[in-house]
Amino acid sequence: MRVITIERKILGKNDEIAEQNRNLFLQHKIFVFNLVSSPGSGKTSILERTLEHLAGTINVAVIEGDVQTDFDAQRVAKYNVPVVQIVTRGGCHLDANLIRDALQKISLDKLQVLIIENVGNLVCPANYDLGEAVKVVIASTTEGDDKPLKYPEMFRNASVLLINKIDLLPYVNCDLAALKRNALQINPKLTVFETSCTTKQGIPDWCEWIAGKVPSR
Amino acid sequence: MRVITIERKILGKNDEIAEQNRNLFLQHKIFVFNLVSSPGSGKTSILERTLEHLAGTINVAVIEGDVQTDFDAQRVAKYNVPVVQIVTRGGCHLDANLIRDALQKISLDKLQVLIIENVGNLVCPANYDLGEAVKVVIASTTEGDDKPLKYPEMFRNASVLLINKIDLLPYVNCDLAALKRNALQINPKLTVFETSCTTKQGIPDWCEWIAGKVPSR
Numbered sequence: 218m219r220v221i222t223i224e225r226k227i228l229g230k231n232d233e234i235a236e237q238n239r240n241l242f243l244q245h246k247i248f249v250f251n252l253v254s255s256p257g258s259g260k261t262s263i264l265e266r267t268l269e270h271l272a273g274t275i276n277v278a279v280i281e282g283d284v285q286t287d288f289d290a291q292r293v294a295k296y297n298v299p300v301v302q303i304v305t306r307g308g309c310h311l312d313a314n315l316i317r318d319a320l321q322k323i324s325l326d327k328l329q330v331l332i333i334e335n336v337g338n339l340v341c342p343a344n345y346d347l348g349e350a351v352k353v354v355i356a357s358t359t360e361g362d363d364k365p366l367k368y369p370e371m372f373r374n375a376s377v378l379l380i381n382k383i384d385l386l387p388y389v390n391c392d393l394a395a396l397k398r399n400a401l402q403i404n405p406k407l408t409v410f411e412t413s414c415t416t417k418q419g420i421p422d423w424c425e426w427i428a429g430k431v432p433s434r
Numbered sequence: 435m436r437v438i439t440i441e442r443k444i445l446g447k448n449d450e451i452a453e454q455n456r457n458l459f460l461q462h463k464i465f466v467f468n469l470v471s472s473p474g475s476g477k478t479s480i481l482e483r484t485l486e487h488l489a490g491t492i493n494v495a496v497i498e499g500d501v502q503t504d505f506d507a508q509r510v511a512k513y514n515v516p517v518v519q520i521v522t523r524g525g526c527h528l529d530a531n532l533i534r535d536a537l538q539k540i541s542l543d544k545l546q547v548l549i550i551e552n553v554g555n556l557v558c559p560a561n562y563d564l565g566e567a568v569k570v571v572i573a574s575t576t577e578g579d580d581k582p583l584k585y586p587e588m589f590r591n592a593s594v595l596l597i598n599k600i601d602l603l604p605y606v607n608c609d610l611a612a613l614k615r616n617a618l619q620i621n622p623k624l625t626v627f628e629t630s631c632t633t634k635q636g637i638p639d640w641c642e643w644i645a646g647k648v649p650s651r
Contacts, residue, residue, distance in 0.1 A: 255473045255474055256577060256585060257574070257581060262607075284557060284587075285584055285585070286583050288580055309557035338556070338558075339555070340501060340526040341526050341555075341558065359574070359576035360474025361474050366502065366505070367500055367501060368554070369502050370501075370524060382576070385602070385606070389576075390479075
């Protein structure tokens with residue numbers, strides 16, 4: 218119980234700062250999403266395909282969260298968008314305060330979309346509001362079809378599910394219908410896209426969804 | 435700093451109980467390993483192939499850790515071994531106290547190997563000693579080759595690395611040599627096996643390694 222009490226206090230403080238971040242985003246008319254998944258589900262690859270597809274049409278910036286290394290920021294920087302790397306040095310999730318600090322390094326004036334790539338972790342980031350409009354969760358076909366039931370909090374708190382590595386479906390033990398059914402059982406409001414960063418299947422639809430969320434000015 | 439201080443206290447208490455668990459295992463001559471990985475890397479599948487291979491030769495019991503559901507315990511129970519399911523209800527890792535409680539439900543007398551399958555999480559379980567002899571980390575080829583560098587603590591604290599889903603190598607963006615090099619850069623003492631639960635490649639060698647760790651009586 219001691220641990221839970223402390224955690225509640227930390228989350229309370231986090232939620233306060235998240236609300237301040239959210240107000241800042243609203244004020245600047247920026248659509249912000251928080252990209253979450255297991256390690257290796259393809260968050261950075263989805264990000265790369267997304268930046269490629271949106272290039273020249275929408276102003277995007279990226280905040281990269283990693284336990285260690287700035288590999289992801291290096292990959293993203295190739296797409297000529299502003300990118301800030303947060304290294305948590307062992308920390309298992311991003312929090313609103315880290316995002317507030319990172320925002321000091323990004324010009325918000327012409328920004329339309331901010332993508333936050335969280336630490337690869339299907340558990341802890343579920344409970345930390347960063348001030349984003351929505352959480353987007355990736356589940357890859359290679360992880361099997363039972364993950365929404367086994368890690369329900371993340372799927373419950375997300376608005377969008379990307380079923381990624383859809384091109385690998387013939388080679389893996391994953392029932393696509395079951396995966397969707399399990400996800401929608403946890404959260405019937407999920408918008409679902411099937412994506413592949415190799416064949417680019419689903420990337421245009423997913424990017425169209427993002428474009429539809431950009432506030433008009 | 436406040437958070438770190440609290441965390442240290444919790445870990446201190448955890449380490450005390452882990453040490454008691456470890457003494458209990460030594461006393462009963464039981465080899466215990468803690469199986470850790472991202473969600474969907476194949477922990478339960480490796481466990482199934484391992485139980486299948488060791489059946490009739492070594493007495494094995496299993497403690498299953500999951501955030502939610504007892505699916506894994508149900509899968510493991512088919513192999514006619516004692517299995518205890520711990521559901522953490524949102525908790526991101528197992529701790530020594532949960533293992534101590536689970537041990538009340540397992541007869542240790544003729545047991546030779548105890549396998550603890552941790553919650554799917556490549557970050558938090560790295561710091562929690564459960565009293566095991568070694569941590570065994572799984573990295574699947576589908577997760578790419580950079581995970582040891584991005585999540586170093588887990589690879590640093592493990593003794594064995596199973597490179598799983600080796601059969602999917604032709605279909606995924608993973609340089610096997612780079613994956614090994616990255617893992618050994620973080621921890622040069624890692625024993626590495628390449629495994630596939632589909633083709634059973636590497637399972638005999640891995641099981642031979644386990645058999646070699648069973649204390650003589």
